[in-house]
């Protein structure tokens with residue numbers, strides 16, 4: 001999947017994945033993550049998710065990465081409006097950096113980011129990042145994510161559905177695939193698995209009558 005696919009979706013405002021409210025998976029399960037207030041949360045492939053605002057409001061710092069400048073401009077505006085602060089935008093070494101106290105939004109290709117670019121990470125929130133990527137990119141994504149965050153704990157949200165009926169994104173990912181990517185490094189706990197199709201009616205239109213959402217907590221093995 002080429003980066004243009006996503007950039008064009010943002011240009012055309014085809015962003016059905018974007019939600020106006022903080023994701024219940026985050027709100028309901030964040031407290032189970034082994035982190036303290038003030039910790040630094042990495043949000044890969046963040047779009048303009050209001051989940052970032054929720055995390056900031058809860059008292060954490062955020063570093064988030066996204067390809068689309070359209071998305072990050074909107075997210076920076078939202079942060080400015082919500083917290084009454086100025087977000088500084090600058091291009092540095094080919095990355096677009098949006099900065100304010102406790103906030104770093106990085107405009108660039110996730111796969112090219114280094115541990116130095118994102119800085120220290122205490123915990124990762126992955127909603128619609130792993131599942132945004134086709135099968136051939138997911139192993140690299142998982143490996144790169146672990147490398148640049150030193151396998152920080154993750155709250156990971158995946159979906160699964162009948163692959164004969166629909167193709168992604170969002171891509172269907174089984175619990176066994178999550179285990180293939182992360183099982184060697186992390187202890188993986190399934191926090192919740194529930195039917196989501198009634199909240200995602202657009203996928204009914206694509207032929208699905210079930211879409212299961214699973215929330216996983218990943219904590220590095222000792």
Ligand SMILES: C[S@@+](CC[C@H](N)C(=O)[O-])C[C@H]1O[C@@H](n2cnc3c(N)ncnc32)[C@H](O)[C@@H]1O
Nearest residue numbers: 006017045046047049066067109110127128132
């Ligand atoms: C399905 S959306 C999810 C956005 C966000 N996590 C949310 O919950 O609303 C996937 C996002 O990943 C971004 N993306 C895709 N490939 C990327 C890459 N290589 N580097 C950075 N961002 C990428 C897209 O622009 C898109 O905004």
